[in-house]
Amino acid sequence: MSAEILETIDTGAILGEGVVWNAQTQTVWWTDIQARRLYALTWPGLALTMYETPERLCSFGFIEGDDDRIVAAFETGFALFSPHTGDVSWLDKPAQLTRGRRLNDGRVGPDGRFWAGSMIEKPDAGLSTDDTGFYCLDTDGKARLEQPGLEISNGLCWSPDGTRVYFSDSPAGEIYTSAYNGQDGRFGPREPFATIKDGGPDGAITDADGHVWSAIWGGNRLTRFSPEGDISLDLELPVPQPTCPVFGGEDLDLIFVTTATEGLSDDTLEASPASGRLIILEAPEGVTGLPGYRYRMDR
Known part of the structure; x- marks a missing residue:
């Protein structure tokens, strides 16, 4: 199934x-x-x-009560960043973010904490995945x-009631889910949710009905999963x-x-000229999203 593209x-x-x-x-920001x-x-x-x-x-992510700055996961750590002035206030730089490892996809959760995953950028650097996962930036900036x-x-995304979290490991093709405790910002035991065989699960979001929408890198599509992990819709993308x-x-x-255009051949770019663009789609009938959350800082 395809969706109407309004703009690129x-x-x-x-x-x-x-x-x-x-x-x-x-x-919309990206x-x-x-x-x-x-x-x-x-x-x-x-x-x-x-x-x-x-x-x-x-x-x-955006910050509660502060429209001048964003909470940012830069490659080497977390900061408050003012896009208009370029000012940076560093909060925390985890020691693991060195030698071919950087921060990656992230999102503010329903409890106001900011989360960002990390990734091994240089697979030949001999880095262990024991030090690669998701970081929780708590409200104290640690x-x-x-x-x-x-x-x-x-x-990374949450169920509408905030009690479950979804996340993926792209090279493994696996999407996972865990119970989520919004009181202390802790994940429960990791459980399998869905497996992607023709592409890798990249960024994701949940809709108002609790379905997970995953961008499939290398797969030309958005896939919508039911809360039980079954595919309920594939939206083809150009x-x-x-x-x-x-x-x-x-x-x-x-x-x-x-x-993204990264890694694509000239022939592929010629065949898919929308690569590298922001694509704006009309959601399928009856599908709506959830309001976003904002990072809550201790004052």
């Missing part, structure tokens, strides 16, 4: 990622990790703004490693490397999808 926004992204909807300003750029687009006005970032910005053992942590979806628009009935 051409930024020539190498690795578009981390797309987030800001309901207060009716804007990062091009490798180009060290952050983008903001008004909807439906289509006014595009680009900001340079001091390091590769891997994921980010990070701790949770769920180690993942080579490329991705696809790109081989979709990276991350988010619901947005005034009624949360649009899907914004980032894409």
Whole structure:
């Protein structure tokens, strides 16, 4: 099944990622990790703004009570970043983020904590997955490693009631789920949720009915999974490397999808010219998203 494409926004992204909807300003934000750029687009006005970032910005979230800064997962650690001024206030730089390991996909959870996965960027560096997983940036600005053992942590999202969390290990093709304790920000035991055989699960989001939407890197599609892990829908996309979806628009009935050109041949790029663009889709009838969450800092 396909969905109507309303717009594609051409930024020539190498690795578009981390797309987030800001309901207060009716804007969609995303990062091009490798180009060290952050983008903001008004909807439906289509006014595009680009900001340079001091390091590769891997994921980010908005902050409760602070519209001037974002909470940022840069390649070497966590910071508060002002896109308009370029000011950076570092919060925590985990010691494991060295020698070919960096932060990756992330999202603010329903309890106001910010989470970001890490990944082994240089597989030949002899790094152990024991030090690679998801980091929880708590409200005090300190990070701790949770769920180690993942080579490329991705696809972080929560059930509508916040009691379950979903995440993936892209090279393994596995999506997992765990119980989530919003009181202390802890994952329960990891459980299998779904396996992807023709592509890798990348960024993900849940809809208002609790279904998980995963961007399938190398698979030309978004796949929607029921809360039980069964495929309920495949949405074909005109790109081989979709990276991350988010619901947005005034009624949360649009899907914004980032894409990548990284590693694609000239022939593939010619055959899929929407690669590297932000794709804006009309969600299937009856499907809507959930409002996003904001990072809550201790004052």
